[in-house]
Amino acid sequence: MSIEEPSGRAERDRSLMRVSHADRDRMVEILRDAAADGRLDTDELEERVERALTARTFADLESLTEDLPVAAPAPPAARVPAPPAPTVTEGEVEQWHVTGQRFRREGAWRVPPIVELNMFGGSARLDYTQARLPEDGHSTLRISTYGGSVRLTVPPGVAVDLSGISRSGGRVRDKVSRHAAPATRVTHVITVTGSMIGGSVRVEASNAQ
Structure with missing residues (x-):
């Protein structure tokens, strides 16, 4: 048997x-x-x-x-020894899902090395002013948004790289780099990647009103 x-x-x-x-x-x-x-x-x-x-x-x-003349993404042709989902160190990647509501991270929250933010409408505000940042000086925010707004609030010394965003419509604004003093020393970089359809991504300084 x-x-x-x-x-x-x-x-x-x-x-x-x-x-x-x-x-x-x-x-x-x-x-x-x-x-x-x-x-x-x-x-x-x-x-x-x-x-x-x-x-x-x-x-x-x-x-x-099923009713469209095109195939959906297919699974890999060959099975690999690793599990189907990406294998990462415990606590290294966090996934956040926002559907039509308000999502906030502020105060002394711990910033994971990698965050995947999936949004369908709604809004997300990530305030890094008092956040506990990774010690290696770098973190990544992967976004996949359909409408909705993402706002990053950063203190002096924290820079945001928005060059990796692929978008269809919508607005991407970095008010921090535009007004940053030339002598400001950057101690941490947040790299934002992924795709957005409509909506907005905005970076502002901690003292912005």
Whole structure:
């Protein structure tokens, strides 16, 4: 008699594998192209984008293109020894999901080395004024937003690199670098990457009103 391991189902059905941040971003691009071709109206696009940003498996993504002449992102062709989800050091990456509400981090909060922020509407404010920053002088904020606003409040010595953002519409403003004094010593850099559809990303100084 043979005993089937718990992973047997995933071996047979690769659509049960977990999707990555990049897979969700690719799905959003596919839906945007379909809307641009007139295959989805605005309400359908918004509903499917929200489902794409919260998808957990490739099966969740496949259901979003069943009536479209294009395939959803597919799972890897070969199984690797590592788990489907990225393997990281405990506490190294944090994922935050915002859907139509207000999200805040302020006070003496601990800044993870990497944060993945997925937003569908709503707003997120990250105040680094009293935050406990990583000791190596660098942290990363990966965003995937559909509408909504992201505001970063930083003290002197903390710089924000916004060059890695890919956007379709929306506004990206860095009021800190524009008015920073030439002699200001940078002790920490926040690198912002990812994609945004509409909405806004704004960086302001701690003393901004």
